[in-house]
Amino acid sequence: MKDVRTPRSFPFLRQDFAASLVVFLVALPLCIGVAVASGVPAELGLITGIVGGIVTGLMRGSSLQVSGPAAGLTVLVLEAVRAFGLPALGVIVLAAGLLQIAMGLLRWGRWFRAISLSVVEGMLAGIGLVIIAGQLYAAAGIPAPESGLDKLTGLPGALADALGNRTALVSLAVGAGTVVLIVGWRRMPRRARAVPGALVAVLLAALATALFDLPVPTVRVSGVLEAIHLPGSEALSSLADPALLGTVLAFALIASAESLFSAAAIDRLHTGTRTDYDKELVAQGAGNTLCGLLGALPLTAVIVRSSANLEAGARTKASRVLHGVWLLLFVALLPAVLAYIPLAALAGILVHAGWKLIPFKGVLTLWRRHRGEALVLVATATAIVAVGMFEGVLIGLVLSVAKAAWEASHLRIEHSEDGRDAVRVRLQGTITFLRLPQILDSLEALPSDRRVVLDLTGVHHLDHACRAALETWAERHSGADAEAVRADTAPDRHEDSAAGPVSAPH
Numbered sequence: 001m002k003d004v005r006t007p008r009s010f011p012f013l014r015q016d017f018a019a020s021l022v023v024f025l026v027a028l029p030l031c032i033g034v035a036v037a038s039g040v041p042a043e044l045g046l047i048t049g050i051v052g053g054i055v056t057g058l059m060r061g062s063s064l065q066v067s068g069p070a071a072g073l074t075v076l077v078l079e080a081v082r083a084f085g086l087p088a089l090g091v092i093v094l095a096a097g098l099l100q101i102a103m104g105l106l107r108w109g110r111w112f113r114a115i116s117l118s119v120v121e122g123m124l125a126g127i128g129l130v131i132i133a134g135q136l137y138a139a140a141g142i143p144a145p146e147s148g149l150d151k152l153t154g155l156p157g158a159l160a161d162a163l164g165n166r167t168a169l170v171s172l173a174v175g176a177g178t179v180v181l182i183v184g185w186r187r188m189p190r191r192a193r194a195v196p197g198a199l200v201a202v203l204l205a206a207l208a209t210a211l212f213d214l215p216v217p218t219v220r221v222s223g224v225l226e227a228i229h230l231p232g233s234e235a236l237s238s239l240a241d242p243a244l245l246g247t248v249l250a251f252a253l254i255a256s257a258e259s260l261f262s263a264a265a266i267d268r269l270h271t272g273t274r275t276d277y278d279k280e281l282v283a284q285g286a287g288n289t290l291c292g293l294l295g296a297l298p299l300t301a302v303i304v305r306s307s308a309n310l311e312a313g314a315r316t317k318a319s320r321v322l323h324g325v326w327l328l329l330f331v332a333l334l335p336a337v338l339a340y341i342p343l344a345a346l347a348g349i350l351v352h353a354g355w356k357l358i359p360f361k362g363v364l365t366l367w368r369r370h371r372g373e374a375l376v377l378v379a380t381a382t383a384i385v386a387v388g389m390f391e392g393v394l395i396g397l398v399l400s401v402a403k404a405a406w407e408a409s410h411l412r413i414e415h416s417e418d419g420r421d422a423v424r425v426r427l428q429g430t431i432t433f434l435r436l437p438q439i440l441d442s443l444e445a446l447p448s449d450r451r452v453v454l455d456l457t458g459v460h461h462l463d464h465a466c467r468a469a470l471e472t473w474a475e476r477h478s479g480a481d482a483e484a485v486r487a488d489t490a491p492d493r494h495e496d497s498a499a500g501p502v503s504a505p506h
Contacts, residue, residue: 089297095292414426
C-alpha cells in the first residue's frame with residue numbers, strides 16, 4: 001500500500017505534476033468515447049472531465065479519487081437523451097447534483113456502504129454487457145437497436161451484414177485493432193507503459209485513417225461553446241414529468257453508489273487520509289450541479305483514472321486538479337484534433353472498458369462460496385439488459401433484501417416424544433413470515449391422533465404474521481382450549497418470542 005499524506009504546503013508537487021499528466025492521458029480518450037457512446041457531442045465529455053478535475057477535485061472528500069464521465073452511466077445517459085432529448089439532459093444532471101448535495105448534507109453518504117456489493121457488481125456487469133453490445137454496432141458503423149436485449153440478440157445478424165460490407169469490415173478492423181493494442185500494451189516495457197495504451201491506440205488509429213484514407217467516420221466537432229446547452233425555461237418545466245423525476249433519482253443514486261464504492265476501493269490501496277463519504281457526496285453533487293448548468297454529462301468518481309492516479313505516484317489532490325487543467329488547455333488550444341479520431345477506435349476503447357466492468361472471476365468465486373450472492377449478481381445484470389438500468393437496479397436491491405431477510409430468519413424444528421400421547425415440537429431461532437410455510441407444513445404433517453405441544457421457548461423473535469398463524473392453528477386444533485393457548489404465550493413485546501409451550505390436542 002502506498003503511503004499518502006495530506007501536507008499543508010506543496011512538497012509533493014513534482015510527483016503530483018507527473019501523475020496529473022498520466023491521468024490526463026488516460027482521461028482524454030475516455031471522456032471523448034463516453035460522450036460519443038452516450039449520444040452527445042464529444043466536447044461535453046471533455047467539459048465534464050474538466051469540472052470533475054478542477055471543481056470536484058478542489059473539494060474535500062477523497063483526496064486521490066478522480067472524477068469525470070464514466071462508462072457506467074453511458075447506458076442511462078443514452079436512454080435519457082433518447083427519451084427526453086439533449087436539452088433535458090442538463091436539467092436531469094442539475095437536479096441529480098442538487099439531490100446528491102442534499103444527501104451529503106443529511107449525512108446519507110455512509111448509508112451507501114450498506115448496498116449489497118453483489119447488486120453493485122451486477123449493475124456494472126449489466127452495464128458492461130450493454131456497452132459491449134452497443135459499441136460492436138458502432139465499431140461496424142451500423143445503427144444499434146435501442147434496448148439492451150435487442151442489441152444482444154441482433155448481434156449475429158449485424159455481424160453477417162458487416163461481413164458483406166467493405167466499409168463495415170474496415171471499421172471493425174480499426175475497432176478490433178484498438179482492443180488488441182490496449183490489451184497487448186500491458187506487456188510492453190515499463191517506460192513505454194507510462195503512456196496509456198488507450199491513447200496510443202487512438203493516435204495510431206487516427207494516423208492510419210489519415211494516411212490510408214480509410215472509409216471510417218470520425219468524431220464530429222462543433223466547438224465547445226456550441227456544445228454547451230444552458231437549461232431553459234422549457235427544459236426546467238420538464239421536471240414536472242414523473243418519468244423525468246425517476247431518471248433524476250436513478251442518476252443520483254447510481255452515480256453516488258459508483259463514486260462511493262470507488263472511494264472505498266481506492267482507500268484500500270493507500271495508507272493516507274480516509275474518504276469522508278458525506279463530504280465526497282457533496283463534492284460529487286457540486287460537480288454534477290455545474291455540469292447540469294452547462295448541459296454536460298454527469299460525472300462520477302472513476303476507478304480507472306483514480307487507480308492510474310495512485311499508481312503514477314500522486315500524493316495530494318493537486319494531481320487531479322492539474323489533470324482538469326490539462327483537459328481545459330486541450331479544449332482551448334487543440335479542439336480540431338478531435339475530428340481526426342475514428343469512431344471505431346473509441347468504440348474499441350469502450351468495448352475494453354465494458355469488458356473490465358464484468359467481474360468474471362468474482363462471479364465464480366461467489367458461486368463457490370456464496371451462491372445466493374452470485375444469483376443476485378447475475379439476476380441484476382440480466383434485468384438491466386432485459387428491462388432497463390433503473391428497473392434492473394431496483395430488482396437487484398429487492399432480491400438482495402429478500403435474500404438477507406431469508407438468511408436472517410434462522411429456524412430449527414425439532415420433534416420429540418412428550419409422554420405416551422403427545423408430541424413436542426420445539427421451534428428455535430428467528431421466525432418470520434418467510435418461514436411460515438415450512439412451519440405449517442411441519443405441523444400439518446403430525447399424527448392426527450396425538451396431542452401436540454408447541455414449544456416456543458427457543459424463539460428469539462416471532463413476527464406478527466407467524467404469531468397470528470400459530471394462534472389460528474392452535475385454535476383450530478385445540479377447540480375449547482383456545483383461550484388457554486393464548487394465555488400460555490408470551491406478552492407481545494414487539495412481536496417478540498413466546499415464553500412457553502403451547503398445547504394443542506387434536
